[in-house]
Amino acid sequence: MAAGIARDPIPARARMVRQLAAEGITDPRVLRAMSAVERHRFVETGLAPQAYEDTALPIGLGQTISKPSVVARMLELLVQGGVQGADGRLGRVLDIGTGSGYQAVVLSHLAAEVYSIERLRDLHEKARVNLRPLRIPNIHLILGDGMVGFAKGEPYAGIVAAAGGDALPSAWIDQLAEGGRIVAPIVASGAAQLLMVVDKTRAGIVQTVLEPVKFVPLKSGIA
Numbered sequence: 001m002a003a004g005i006a007r008d009p010i011p012a013r014a015r016m017v018r019q020l021a022a023e024g025i026t027d028p029r030v031l032r033a034m035s036a037v038e039r040h041r042f043v044e045t046g047l048a049p050q051a052y053e054d055t056a057l058p059i060g061l062g063q064t065i066s067k068p069s070v071v072a073r074m075l076e077l078l079v080q081g082g083v084q085g086a087d088g089r090l091g092r093v094l095d096i097g098t099g100s101g102y103q104a105v106v107l108s109h110l111a112a113e114v115y116s117i118e119r120l121r122d123l124h125e126k127a128r129v130n131l132r133p134l135r136i137p138n139i140h141l142i143l144g145d146g147m148v149g150f151a152k153g154e155p156y157a158g159i160v161a162a163a164g165g166d167a168l169p170s171a172w173i174d175q176l177a178e179g180g181r182i183v184a185p186i187v188a189s190g191a192a193q194l195l196m197v198v199d200k201t202r203a204g205i206v207q208t209v210l211e212p213v214k215f216v217p218l219k220s221g222i223a
């Protein structure tokens with residue numbers, strides 16, 4: 001496992017969270033979740049000193065762990081839109097692109113159940129290893145093609161994707177609960193991506209296009 005630095009660098013993480021708040025993340029649930037998760041456990045040992053900087057880092061196989069500010073932004077959009085229980089948590093959520101497992105762990109603080117799907121076997125296995133010592137009961141790791149969603153967990157209160165394709169897979173909309181929200185990057189033109197929010201309302205699908213983002217491509221099939 002990526003053991004990270006020997007001791008938990010609590011001050012570095014607190015600084016990261018203060019910076020997130022200063023840059024406009026206001027939801028206390030999201031800020032609490034970001035302070036609870038030890039990001040340095042999810043990057044290679046040599047990169048652990050950079051774990052609390054606002055930067056994407058390589059996690060192997062050409063993939064990256066997203067910047068903390070992007071994770072916080074997307075999860076804030078998700079919790080503010082999706083169907084919430086009385087405890088202020090989302091119900092079941094689908095996390096597309098497990099990668100290191102970091103975002104799934106942040107989500108486990110914000111949702112009742114997290115289904116996290118990864119198409120690359122090696123990363124799926126690595127996420128398992130990263131998660132094992134944390135013993136988190138409400139995360140389900142799945143090896144599979146997230147473009148078809150994960151029907152066993154539907155309907156989802158929220159779906160969040162860490163990889164961007166040309167269009168939103170229709171399975172995501174099908175598997176979303178009424179009142180639920182999708183937060184995902186979408187390729188706008190050429191290689192440029194935009195962050196998109198999709199709400200499934202009683203009256204229909206409402207799409208909101210937000211700021212430019214940069215994610216790895218959404219690919220089909222398992223490898």
Ligand code: SAH
Binds near residue numbers: 063102103145146218
């Ligand atoms: N959320 C991750 C970030 C991973 S990067 C983290 O916190 O570390 C995005 C991941 O999406 C990559 O691992 C990539 O393999 C995966 N991915 C791309 N297309 C996919 C698909 N169709 N289904 C599942 N995972 C996919």
